[in-house]
Amino acid sequence: MIDSIPALMVVLPLMAGVITVFTGKGDKPWAWATAITGIVFAMSIALLAEVTAHGPVTYNFGNWPSQYGIAYTIDAMNGFVLFVVSLIAAVTTYYSRLSVKDEIPNDRLHIFYALWLLTICGLLGITITGDTFNVYVLLEISSLTLYALIAMGYRRDRRALTASLRYVILGSVGASFLLLGIGYLMMITGTLNMVDMHDRLQVLIHNDEYSRTIMVAYAFLLVGLSLKLALFPLHMWLPNAYTYAPSAVTGLVAATATKVAVYMTIRFLFGIFGRDFSFGAVESSDVLLTCAGLGVLYTGIQAARQNNVKSVLAWSSLGQIGYIVIGFSLNNENGLTGSVVHILNHALIKGGMFLALGCVAYRLGGTRLTHLKGLGRKMPWTMAAFTAGGLGLIGFPLTGGFIGKWYIGLGALDAGNWLILVVIMLGSLLAVIYVFRVVYAIYFGEAEPDSVHATEAPASMVVCTWILIGMSLVCGLWSEWSVDLAANAAKAMLAGFGGAH
Amino acid sequence: MNFIEAASDHYNYWIAVIVMMIGLYGVIAKRNIVKQAISLGLFQTGIFLLYISMAVVFTPDGKMGEAPVKHSERLAADVLSVAGPVYDNPLPHVLMLTAIVVSVSILAVALAIIVNIKRCYGTVEEDEILDIEAQGLLDGPDTKSNREKAGALV
Numbered sequence: 001m002i003d004s005i006p007a008l009m010v011v012l013p014l015m016a017g018v019i020t021v022f023t024g025k026g027d028k029p030w031a032w033a034t035a036i037t038g039i040v041f042a043m044s045i046a047l048l049a050e051v052t053a054h055g056p057v058t059y060n061f062g063n064w065p066s067q068y069g070i071a072y073t074i075d076a077m078n079g080f081v082l083f084v085v086s087l088i089a090a091v092t093t094y095y096s097r098l099s100v101k102d103e104i105p106n107d108r109l110h111i112f113y114a115l116w117l118l119t120i121c122g123l124l125g126i127t128i129t130g131d132t133f134n135v136y137v138l139l140e141i142s143s144l145t146l147y148a149l150i151a152m153g154y155r156r157d158r159r160a161l162t163a164s165l166r167y168v169i170l171g172s173v174g175a176s177f178l179l180l181g182i183g184y185l186m187m188i189t190g191t192l193n194m195v196d197m198h199d200r201l202q203v204l205i206h207n208d209e210y211s212r213t214i215m216v217a218y219a220f221l222l223v224g225l226s227l228k229l230a231l232f233p234l235h236m237w238l239p240n241a242y243t244y245a246p247s248a249v250t251g252l253v254a255a256t257a258t259k260v261a262v263y264m265t266i267r268f269l270f271g272i273f274g275r276d277f278s279f280g281a282v283e284s285s286d287v288l289l290t291c292a293g294l295g296v297l298y299t300g301i302q303a304a305r306q307n308n309v310k311s312v313l314a315w316s317s318l319g320q321i322g323y324i325v326i327g328f329s330l331n332n333e334n335g336l337t338g339s340v341v342h343i344l345n346h347a348l349i350k351g352g353m354f355l356a357l358g359c360v361a362y363r364l365g366g367t368r369l370t371h372l373k374g375l376g377r378k379m380p381w382t383m384a385a386f387t388a389g390g391l392g393l394i395g396f397p398l399t400g401g402f403i404g405k406w407y408i409g410l411g412a413l414d415a416g417n418w419l420i421l422v423v424i425m426l427g428s429l430l431a432v433i434y435v436f437r438v439v440y441a442i443y444f445g446e447a448e449p450d451s452v453h454a455t456e457a458p459a460s461m462v463v464c465t466w467i468l469i470g471m472s473l474v475c476g477l478w479s480e481w482s483v484d485l486a487a488n489a490a491k492a493m494l495a496g497f498g499g500a501h
Numbered sequence: 502m503n504f505i506e507a508a509s510d511h512y513n514y515w516i517a518v519i520v521m522m523i524g525l526y527g528v529i530a531k532r533n534i535v536k537q538a539i540s541l542g543l544f545q546t547g548i549f550l551l552y553i554s555m556a557v558v559f560t561p562d563g564k565m566g567e568a569p570v571k572h573s574e575r576l577a578a579d580v581l582s583v584a585g586p587v588y589d590n591p592l593p594h595v596l597m598l599t600a601i602v603v604s605v606s607i608l609a610v611a612l613a614i615i616v617n618i619k620r621c622y623g624t625v626e627e628d629e630i631l632d633i634e635a636q637g638l639l640d641g642p643d644t645k646s647n648r649e650k651a652g653a654l655v
Contacts, residue, residue: 133596140603144610151614158621161614162630168611169528172541179548179600186593187555 002050005043006059006072009082010125010138013040017117021110029113030097034090036117040124041090044082051079052488058130066130066193073130073195077271077340077489081127081263084344088255088351088468089120095464096248099358103156103246112152115145119252123260132182132272133192135264136175139228142260143171146253150245156365163240170237174227181221185272188213198272198496205277214273218282221268229261231288231325232295235318239302242314247358250310254317255351255468259343262324266339269328270493279331288329293423296322300430304437309360310367312434313353316393319427320346326420327408333490335411340486342404345392345475349401352468353389356382359457359465364450372438374447378454381462383442385469390435392472395428400472403479513554521547532627534618538611545604549597556593566590 016036023029051057056075060066074082093116104112122142126135147168153160186192188210189200204210223234230238238258242250269278279285296319303315320342327339357367359382364371376383392401405424412420447454456462475482508515524547527540558566566589615625622630 133599137599137603140607144603144606147610147614151617154617154621159634161618161621162634165534165611165614165618168607168614169537169541172607172611173525173528173544176541176545176548179545180551183548183552183555183593192592 005047009043013117013121017114020114029110033113033117034093037090037093041086044086048079048083067196070134071130072128076492078127080485080489084347085123085256088347091464091467092252095355098458099248099362102362115149118145123256126260130194131192136179139175149249150241153245157244160244163244167237167241174224177220177224181217184213184217225265229258231291239314243310247361251351251354254354255347258321259347266328285329292322292325296423296427300427303434308368309438330411330415332411332414334407334414336490337487338404338407338411340489341482344482345400345404348468348472349389349392352465355465356386359461363454369441370448373441373445376443379456382457385465387439388469394431394435398476400475517547517550534615534625542608552593552597556590558589
């Protein structure tokens with residue numbers, strides 16, 4: 001059983017997603033999806049424990065040797081990301097019952113959950129696979145279903161349609177660049193397997209052969225991945241897509257989709273091209289640090305100007321992605337550890353905060369700043385979760401958000417890059433502004449006539465919100481376990497291909 | 502001379518790149534969202550051509566590879582002996598079968614969204630859509646009266 005877990009992680013949600021269409025009406029699709037994501041989460045824990053204890057696990061589909069067939073390889077890095085994705089998936093799926101019923105027409109629930117499970121299947125698949133073309137296919141599975149899920153928000157706000165279309169266009173261009181880059185790499189290495197590709201590329205780079213083709217492949221992959229992870233200035237698809245998607249979808253997407261793209265970037269830069277090429281021969285460090293640094297400042301200012309609180313959080317997500325990119329672009333162990341641990345902490349914080357906003361949308365029908373005024377007394381638990389998450393976004397000590405920023409800061413010190421340290425500080429100050437603008441409205445604003453009669457959200461929604469926010473607080477107080485896992489992952493990635501050999 | 506020779510030797514790559522660039526230009530420059538979606542399909546078609554071009558195998562004496570299915574009954578023996586006919590690499594072809602399916606699905610999703618945009622906004626021109634959004638006419642759910650309000654504008 002344990003041997004088949006890598007395959008089941010992807011095949012189970014894939015098959016279950018198709019079956020969801022036939023599960024019937026009412027709560028049945030939701031119950032089915034909850035059960036599946038719960039099983040997947042349990043499997044990811046087993047896999048992470050196995051990888052931590054005994055090193056990388058490889059699964060060859062159909063027992064074909066990895067150079068012919070598709071191999072799934074799990075090491076410290078993607079074992080950790082798998083854990084994050086399946087945790088968020090399990091919690092948001094359980095949360096989604098009432099929220100989705102409220103926002104999606106009742107005769108569409110089975111379609112919604114089919115797409116939902118396929119998105120999760122795609123995200124898990126990108127993370128787990130050791131085959132580059134598989135990455136492209138699963139990326140498209142997750143993206144295509146995500147486009148449809150986001151467009152489903154149009155019954156509440158029709159701008160979801162244009163947001164979704166913009167995501168379709170830019171996301172597909174990004175994925176096509178990825179396909180081109182993989183094509184160039186296959187052209188010169190003759191393989192699609194990541195480990196083999198890494199080995200052959202190192203020989204080619206060392207002998208200075210095909211250097212122009214490698215450079216072109218690198219450029220296409222980096223731009224394609226940057227589009228997918230919404231690195232400033234390639235971020236224009238993200239704010240509206242997050243703002244107008246159904247609440248539960250935003251919670252899932254914000255916490256997982258860009259994180260998986262970040263993982264893919266780390267895998268390509270460190271695992272396949274190798275850090276000597278990515279940060280030695282090409283010096284992409286400067287480009288990435290400039291984009292991410294400017295992004296942190298620009299998106300912080302934009303976040304402070306938004307009137308829809310979902311937009312505030314969406315813009316803030318872009319800033320947090322900036323920190324993660326800064327972390328791995330520093331090309332040292334502390335920086336990369338910070339990036340990996342921030343993948344977990346930011347997923348927990350942002351997922352939790354979007355779920356809290358989902359509670360507000362459930363009770364009030366909207367998430368504009370005016371809706372949140374004075375809610376501190378009406379919905380104390382939800383708003384306490386939102387505030388605790390906000391402190392995490394700022395990077396307040398003792399919260400999860402602090403740990404990642406601390407290690408990224410240490411990485412900047414190690415690299416001797418003071419400017420980046422200043423950017424991180426300024427970004428945190430901007431976060432103070434945009435978080436406290438909302439928190440002030442929550443606790444000191446006068447309630448609008450519409451929200452006078454608002455009451456606390458249903459228990460199941462509040463509990464799920466608090467699971468994520470509570471975990472982020474736990475990760476801030478007892479950071480050893482998450483930092484240890486992240487440091488293992490960082491060491492594996494810095495060593496080349498995930499210590500697979 | 503060298504350039505022209507190089508260009509004519511690799512004409513299929515040139516065609517692939519030109520098709521790709523026409524598509525990418527359309528995605529960026531066209532203001533009609535249907536044209537953007539179609540351009541996206543064109544861009545991906547260019548990528549298919551690139552992949553299929555890279556599958557071609559040449560022998561050292563300049564002979565081109567044949568289609569793998571042509572001599573299928575002799576394939577097993579030929580793989581082991583160097584002397585037999587050379588086959589093109591079938592892997593990129595298989596990859597592109599998958600990619601074609603993906604590309605068609607993207608186009609389908611994009612067009613499905615565009616149909617809904619036309620229904621809600623009454624237009625498929627990006628400038629008009631942005632105008633309607635800027636005037637705040639789309640704040641609110643997708644109801645019949647709201648739809649007429651936006652539609653009346655165009």
